[in-house]
Amino acid sequence: MVLMALLLLSAPTIACCSVSSSHYTSGRRSSLRIEDILPSAYDKMAPPKKEGRPTVVYFHVTVMSIDSVNENSMDYSQDVQFFTENTVSSFTLTDDLDWLHHLWRPDSFFKNAKEVNFQTMTVPNHYVWLYKDFTILYMVKLTLTLSCAMNFLLYPHDTQECKLQMESLSHTTQDLVFAWEENLPLAVDDTIELPQQMIVSNITSDCTQVYSTGNFTCLEVIFKLKRHLGHYLFHTYIPTCLIVIMSWISFWIRPDIAPARVTLGVTSLLTLSTQHAKSQAALPPVSYIKAIDIFMSSCTVFVFMALMEYAVICVILGDESTNTPKSKPSSTNRNSKMSPTNIKGGAYFRTHEPGSIFNPATKAQQRQAQAIMVDRGSRYIFPISFSVLNCIYWMAFWAYL
Numbered sequence: 001m002v003l004m005a006l007l008l009l010s011a012p013t014i015a016c017c018s019v020s021s022s023h024y025t026s027g028r029r030s031s032l033r034i035e036d037i038l039p040s041a042y043d044k045m046a047p048p049k050k051e052g053r054p055t056v057v058y059f060h061v062t063v064m065s066i067d068s069v070n071e072n073s074m075d076y077s078q079d080v081q082f083f084t085e086n087t088v089s090s091f092t093l094t095d096d097l098d099w100l101h102h103l104w105r106p107d108s109f110f111k112n113a114k115e116v117n118f119q120t121m122t123v124p125n126h127y128v129w130l131y132k133d134f135t136i137l138y139m140v141k142l143t144l145t146l147s148c149a150m151n152f153l154l155y156p157h158d159t160q161e162c163k164l165q166m167e168s169l170s171h172t173t174q175d176l177v178f179a180w181e182e183n184l185p186l187a188v189d190d191t192i193e194l195p196q197q198m199i200v201s202n203i204t205s206d207c208t209q210v211y212s213t214g215n216f217t218c219l220e221v222i223f224k225l226k227r228h229l230g231h232y233l234f235h236t237y238i239p240t241c242l243i244v245i246m247s248w249i250s251f252w253i254r255p256d257i258a259p260a261r262v263t264l265g266v267t268s269l270l271t272l273s274t275q276h277a278k279s280q281a282a283l284p285p286v287s288y289i290k291a292i293d294i295f296m297s298s299c300t301v302f303v304f305m306a307l308m309e310y311a312v313i314c315v316i317l318g319d320e321s322t323n324t325p326k327s328k329p330s331s332t333n334r335n336s337k338m339s340p341t342n343i344k345g346g347a348y349f350r351t352h353e354p355g356s357i358f359n360p361a362t363k364a365q366q367r368q369a370q371a372i373m374v375d376r377g378s379r380y381i382f383p384i385s386f387s388v389l390n391c392i393y394w395m396a397f398w399a400y401l
Contacts, residue, residue: 049175057176057177059179061164071284075146077146106176106178110144110165112164116143148162153290154290155290155292156227156292158291160197164221169216173216177217180204196227198228200226240296243272246268248306258314262307269304305382309378
């Protein structure tokens with residue numbers, strides 16, 4: 001991010017020196033010397049106050065680009081330019097940077113900056129203008145990485161507010177006051193495009209802070225960034241829904257094909273867990289539940305319940321091998337109309353016709369029918385419930401889309 005800072009500040013105390021016509025030679029403008037504008041009693045360490053009033057420094061900001069919004073480290077970079085338009089003719093100061101060491105400059109610093117680098121290509125990017133009324137315009141280009149406190153409660157339907165704050169380091173409001181330029185304090189390039197966010201609004205405000213040592217002037221620009229949903233829709237929501245739907249295929253597989261049903265359920269569950277972890281990779285670990293956590297956890301429950309549905313079917317079917325009789329009934333009781341016969345702890349009764357008994361396979365068929373009914377019911381219950389979940393989720397967050 002490149003930051004161009006132009007600070008327009010009133011400096012009435014240096015206006016005591018006049019500029020003679022000797023600075024123009026043959027109709028051409030010559031460079032001023034520092035001695036031509038600075039009085040002998042000039043103090044470069046103190047703000048140029050007039051009649052005891054605080055020095056006012058005017059700021060104008062032009063945002064050229066914003067990029068590298070990093071949710072994990074909660075910071076962002078931007079290219080901005082501070083400048084002021086003025087049609088008054090001016091003198092151009094010498095290119096010698098020694099000028100800057102003789103002039104008073106506001107001790108502003110970027111309050112929420114993580115990293116600041118001065119631009120030195122191709123030359124040190126400092127510039128000073130002196131107007132006829134001896135107002136000084138100072139410009140500097142910087143590269144900034146700014147912190148941005150983010151709240152991911154509604155992620156990925158969230159809107160973040162990132163700030164650019166400028167505050168005085170050592171001068172209280174009794175000596176120095178920052179103010180926005182009245183005509184056009186802020187301009188934002190309309191062509192700015194972010195990969196995952198869009199700029200909803202941007203405002204300028206005052207953020208003067210009260211400390212134990214006094215009030216320190218402060219200005220801030222607030223950028224409101226709304227997240228685009230397209231990336232998460234095609235890479236998180238739709239694939240997750242397809243994984244849930246894929247787990248329902250087991251309802252159409254016969255209950256006796258256990259390897260296929262178990263493998264499908266476990267694979268769907270593991271794939272969904274990987275998808276959930278992938279959706280959290282770009283975020284810092286937070287202690288609260290996010291919107292995407294609600295959706296992913298609900299989908300995980302649906303896949304887990306589809307796996308548990310087969311466990312219920314196994315309970316209904318039971319162990320069919322225990323229902324097969326291991327010994328034939330005694331022939332001495334073959335002519336009796338009804339007599340009990342113990343088959344592994346279960347009582348089976350003979351029919352009225354001699355030579356025939358109640359077939360244990362009939363009970364296995366009944367259990368098989370019950371299991372099939374459970375599968376048939378799940379084919380409707382799971383899709384309808386999942387559709388209701390999606391309707392509730394998207395209706396709840398519709399206002400944030």
